[in-house]
Amino acid sequence: xxxxxxxxxxxxxxxxxxxxxxxxxxxxxxxxxxxxxxxxxxxxxxxxxxxxxxxxxxxxxxxxxxxxxxxxxxxxxxxxxxxxxxxxxxxxxxxxxxxxxxxxxxxxxxxxxxxxxxxxxxxxxxxxxxxxxxxxxxxxxxxxxxxxxxxxxxxxxxxxxxxxxxxxxxxxxxxxxxxxxxxxxxxxxxxxxxxxxxxxxxxxxxxxxxxxxxxxxxxxxxxxxxxxxxxxxxxxxxxxxxxxxxxxxxxxxxxxxxxxxxxxxxxxxxxxxxxxxxxxxxxxxxxxxxxxxxxxxxxxxxxxxxxxxxxxxxxxxxxxxxxxxxxxxxxxxxxxxxxxxxxxxxxxxxxxxxxxxxxxxxxxxxxxxxxxxxxxxxxxxxxxxxxxxxxxxxxxxxxxxxx
Numbered sequence: 001x002x003x004x005x006x007x008x009x010x011x012x013x014x015x016x017x018x019x020x021x022x023x024x025x026x027x028x029x030x031x032x033x034x035x036x037x038x039x040x041x042x043x044x045x046x047x048x049x050x051x052x053x054x055x056x057x058x059x060x061x062x063x064x065x066x067x068x069x070x071x072x073x074x075x076x077x078x079x080x081x082x083x084x085x086x087x088x089x090x091x092x093x094x095x096x097x098x099x100x101x102x103x104x105x106x107x108x109x110x111x112x113x114x115x116x117x118x119x120x121x122x123x124x125x126x127x128x129x130x131x132x133x134x135x136x137x138x139x140x141x142x143x144x145x146x147x148x149x150x151x152x153x154x155x156x157x158x159x160x161x162x163x164x165x166x167x168x169x170x171x172x173x174x175x176x177x178x179x180x181x182x183x184x185x186x187x188x189x190x191x192x193x194x195x196x197x198x199x200x201x202x203x204x205x206x207x208x209x210x211x212x213x214x215x216x217x218x219x220x221x222x223x224x225x226x227x228x229x230x231x232x233x234x235x236x237x238x239x240x241x242x243x244x245x246x247x248x249x250x251x252x253x254x255x256x257x258x259x260x261x262x263x264x265x266x267x268x269x270x271x272x273x274x275x276x277x278x279x280x281x282x283x284x285x286x287x288x289x290x291x292x293x294x295x296x297x298x299x300x301x302x303x304x305x306x307x308x309x310x311x312x313x314x315x316x317x318x319x320x321x322x323x324x325x326x327x328x329x330x331x332x333x334x335x336x337x338x339x340x341x342x343x344x345x346x347x348x349x350x351x352x353x354x355x356x357x358x359x360x361x362x363x364x365x366x367x368x369x370x371x372x373x374x375x376x377x378x379x380x381x382x383x384x385x386x387x388x389x390x391x392x393x394x395x396x397x398x399x400x401x402x403x
Contacts, residue, residue: 001106001107001108002105002106002107002108002271002272003106003271003272003285003286004101004102004103004105004106004269004270004271004285004286005269005270005271005272005274005275005282005283005284005285005286005403006098006267006268006269006282006283006284006285006286006369006373006400007043007268007269007270007274007275007280007281007282007283008039008042008043008267008268008280008283009189009265009266009267009268009366009369009370009373009374010035010038010039010042010189010190010191010265010266010370011035011189011190011191011263011264011265011266011363011366011367011370012031012034012035012190012191012193012202012263012264012265013190013192013193013202013203013204013205013206013263014205014206014207014259014261014262014263014357014358014360014367015122015193015202015206015207015261015262015263016122016206016207016259016260016261016262016358017120017121017122017259017260017261017262017358017360018122018260019122021122021206021261021262022193022201022202022206023120023122023193023201023202023262023263024122024123024262026120026193026201026262027063027120027123028057028063028064028068028118028119028120028123028124029063029068029071029072029075030075031118031120031193031262031263031264032055032068032069032071032072032075032076032118032264033072033075033076034076034193034194034264035116035118035264035265035266036053036072036073036076036077036078036114036266037076037077037078038191038266039114039266039267039268040076040077040078040114041077043268043278043280044278044279045078045268045278046079047079047081048079048081048082049079049082049112049278050082050110050112050113050114050268050270051082051104051109051110051111051112051113052082052083052084052085052101052104052110052113052114053069053070053072053073053078053082053083053084053085053113053114053115054069054084054085054087054097054098054100054101054113054114054115054116055068055069055072055084055085055086055087055097055115055116055117055118055362056086056087056088056089056092056093056094056095056096056097056116056117056118056362056363056365056366057086057088057093057117057118057119057361057362057363058088058090058091058093058119058126058361058362058391059119059121059124059125059126059127059128059129059361059362060086060088060129061124061128061129062124062128063120063123063124064118064119064120064124065129066086067084067085067086068084068086068118069084069085069086070083070084070085070086071084072084072118087100088362089291089390089394089396090361090390090391090392090394091327091329091359091361091364091365091388091389091390091391092291092365092388092390092394092395092396093117093361093362093365094115094116094117094265094362094363094364094365094366094367094369095364095365095366095368095369095386095388095396095397095398096291096365096396097115097116097117097267097365097366098115098116098267098269098286098365098366098369098398099286099289099291099396099398100115101113101114101115101267101269102269102286102289103289105269105270105271105274111270111271111273111274111277112268112269112270112271112274112278113268113269113270114266114267114268114269115266115267115269115366116264116265116266116267116363116366117264117265117362117363117364117365117366118263118264118360118362118363119262119263119264119360119361119362119363119364120262120360121260121261121262121360121361122260122261122262123262126260126361131391131392133145133296133392134147143296143297144237144238144240144241144296144297145237145296145297146234146237146238146297146299147224147227147234148299148300148329148330148391149223149224149227149252149257149330150224150227150228150234150235150238150248151297151298151299151300152224152252152257152300152329152330152331152332152333153222153224153228153248153249153250153251153252153332154238154242154245154248154297154298155298155300155301155330155332155333155336156249156251156252156331156332156335157245157247157248157249158242158245158298159332159335159336159339161251161331161332161335161336162249162251163222163249163251164214165251165331165335166251166252166256166330166331166332166335167214167217167218167255167256167331168214169256169331169334169335169355170212170217170255170256170331170355170356171212171213171214171217172345173328173349173352173353173355173356174208174209174210174212174352174355174356175210175352176349176350176351176352176356177205177208177210177351177352177353177356177357178208178210178352178356179351180351180352181204181205181208185351185374185375185378186205186351186371186374188374188377189265189370189371189374190203205261205357205358207259207261207356207357207358208352208356208357209255209356212255216255217253217255217256220253220254220255221253222250222251222252222253223250223252223253223254223257224250224252225250228248228250229250235247235248237297238297241297242297242298251331251332252330252331252332255355256330256331256355257329257330257331257355258327258328258329258330258353258354258355258358258359259354259355259356259357259358259359260358260359261357261358261359261360262360263358263360263363263364263367264360264363265363265366265367265370266366267366267369267370268280269286270282281403282403283373283377283402283403284373284376284400284401284402284403285400285401285402285403286398286399286400287314287316287383287399287400287401288310288313288314288398288399289310289396289397289398289399290306290309290310290313290396290397291306291394291395291396291397292305292306292309292394292395293393293394294393294394294395295393296392296393297393298393299389299391299392299393300329300330300332300333300389301333301336301389301395302387302388302389302390302393302394302395302396303326303327303333303336303337303387303388303389303395303397304336304337304340304341304395305395306387306395306396306397307337307341307385307387307395307397309397310385310397310398310399311399314399316383316399318341318342318343320383321347321383321384321385321399322347322376322381322382322383322384323347323348323350323372323375323376323379323381323383323384323385324337324343324347324348324349324372324384324385324386324387325348325349325353325368325369325371325372325384325385325386325387326348326349326353326387326388327353327354327359327364327365327368327387327388327389328349328353328354328355328356328359329354329359329388329389331355333389334348334349334353337387350375351371351375353368364388365386365388365396368386368388369386369398369400372384372385372386372400373400373402376400376402377402381402382401382402383399383400383401383402384399384400384401385397385398385399385400386398386400
């Protein structure tokens, strides 16, 4: 099969996903188009240079509805002959867009693709599109559905992570993100979002709270305790599924959970022939990708089995991976990943993660893949793995190696 390579990655800064966020007045369509334009300009893409644009977003309703990928192509400076495909694997949509593009290249269905995603959480509210697993009683009851925050607390309870463990992880995420910004580690992929007059709107991730410490987090009330315990609460649903637990320990809150933000990211994926045709040098080879379904109640444990699967498929072991990006949906998700594999925190999310920087659902997978590649180049590492937990019980992962 043909090898698939990453030629470039770009991303916007992440804006606060609320009314006073810097990107509040920018539509999903425009932010997507700006991101496509940036990637195309940086790499001199003209005409029908790529086969398709594969674009992920998790809440496909309103301005993010329809085939946003095709709309973004038409709103951008790309050739109108390039089609667009919108996909949705919830939080992993951006990474799965890249994986799908890579597999198309490997299978010979075109030499070049743009893949990535967008989410404007301040404009299109998470969950506003509805989801059968949450709103259809027949499925919700059968699958023992609980909200994601409860799932994160189940992980903490099941695997022994305390409130202090979750808070300490969150503090470290903030410290690492602040240090990364201070040292300019995100500069390679980042571009400034500008208005139609060329004036800057946002040039920096604005969700960070570098002053965060254990004391400030300790003052926050658990976000999911009330919905879990007030009868008939979701804790009772969870305990029916996991009767060996005496109770659910509620350790997560806004400070140790991922931030609600706006953002977009794109990755240029192609074959060796694509690079030669456009005078581009590949930065990394996509060695393998995988996706799994998992228990829909605990929901967020997918990074563990999907990592096991992609390692097996590529004939690798956990020790063969130099750096990891594990999306920080909640502290317990990453704590469980490190616990399961015995991976030192010094190799995981070394520039912070979504707790500090935010999690723009459909874009995050493409963002963390770009962050991983930039850090591999900065520190001269050879291999990296990006993985995310996914709503309703799934996981996705990608392994890349520098060329």
